[in-house]
Amino acid sequence: MTIIAGTVVKGKQLGRKLGFPTANVAAKLNGLQDGVYGGLVLVDHQFYLGVMNIGVKPTVGSHLKKTLEIFLFDFHRDIYGEKIECSILFKMREERRFDSLESLKKQIKKDISCAAKRFELIGMTTQNKKENLISHQELNLPDLYFYKKCNDLYGINRGVYNVIDNWFFEYGITQIAYRRIYILSFLSFLTEGDQKTSSKYIKFGAGGLTEKLSRFVAAYIEEPGENRLG
Ligand SMILES: Cc1cc2nc3c(=O)[nH]c(=O)nc-3n(C[C@H](O)[C@H](O)[C@H](O)COP(=O)(O)O)c2cc1C
Structure with a gap:
């Protein structure tokens, strides 16, 4: 099974301001297509659902490096420095440049609800948060x-x-x-x-x-x- 494995590093921490704190993952991304995906993330032996962006974040700057960023559902721990493993399950859209952070924020909200529906369809929900x-x-x-x-x-x-x-x-x-x-x-x-x-x-x-x-x-x-x- 695919795994993009890497360590969580500090980003610009803009995600927090947007209301969606993300884990920035330092990993080899060669060959991975840019885009917004839904997937499964292994953190400290537990699986979580999440949405990921692979790309250069054109809304927040130009000439940024390609990164992998993940927003995990029902997750509130600080995991800087920890190793995590991400498995992409489906693609939702292409990465885009938005005119404002406000529009990006709205879109990420939509991404999250779209992913939640897809997860539900394939029988995966986080209703019981303790359940692996x-x-x-x-x-x-x-x-x-x-x-x-x-x-x-x-x-x-x-x-x-x-x-x-x-x-x-x-x-x-x-x-x-x-x-x-x-x-x-x-x-x-x-x-x-x-x-x-x-x-x-x-x-x-x-x-x-x-x-x-x-x-x-x-x-x-x-x-x-x-x-x-x-
Ligand atoms: C689900 C998701 C979708 C995203 N889509 C885009 C996008 O289409 N365009 C873009 O410029 N950035 C996108 N981003 C990246 C955000 O710009 C980024 O999370 C935010 O700037 C925080 O980055 P930081 O943690 O380095 O501060 C997305 C992030 C997530 C989690």
Whole structure:
């Protein structure tokens, strides 16, 4: 499973003023596309949901270095100097230059509620803050129930589900809860930008499924390397 691993460093601390304190992560970002993403963040052995911006923050200055910044949901601790690991699950939009910090603030608010909806759709919420996401009940359902959930949400049949599950396993995501996060995120990726087709009943042409899995991995998952968890 992708992980962008890095240490939390001090930014300009403008995020606090905006009302969204962010963790700036010093990490290798080569090859990662700029944009605003939703994802899962591991801090001190616990998973949290969050929204991330990868880019150069054109609203706050020009010629800024490409950075990764994360706003974590339901998180209020100071984590400067700590190592964290971020896994991107879906992209929400491109990074943009806003005319004012006020407009950026409004947009980040929207990003947060958009991400919260997407997380809910894939069965991840932070309602019970003490619960570690990885022990989340839905991610640990018996296989048949979990498959049924995917079938209800996206209309995929058992054969397609098995191909996706095996593909991620072969890719190296051997832990079932992680794999399920990726399965849900992949299914949600397939319906991205596809407003006309209802989100139900995803269809593939010949060879279409593996091609889409490769595209998903290329778009959202950094090359697996030593920072790999799954
Ligand atoms: C979800 C999210 C989306 C963001 N989107 C943009 C954006 O589109 N354009 C931009 O210039 N900065 C964007 N930012 C970065 C903010 O400008 C940045 O968080 C703020 O300036 C605080 O930076 P600091 O921690 O270095 O002070 C985004 C940040 C977050 C968390």
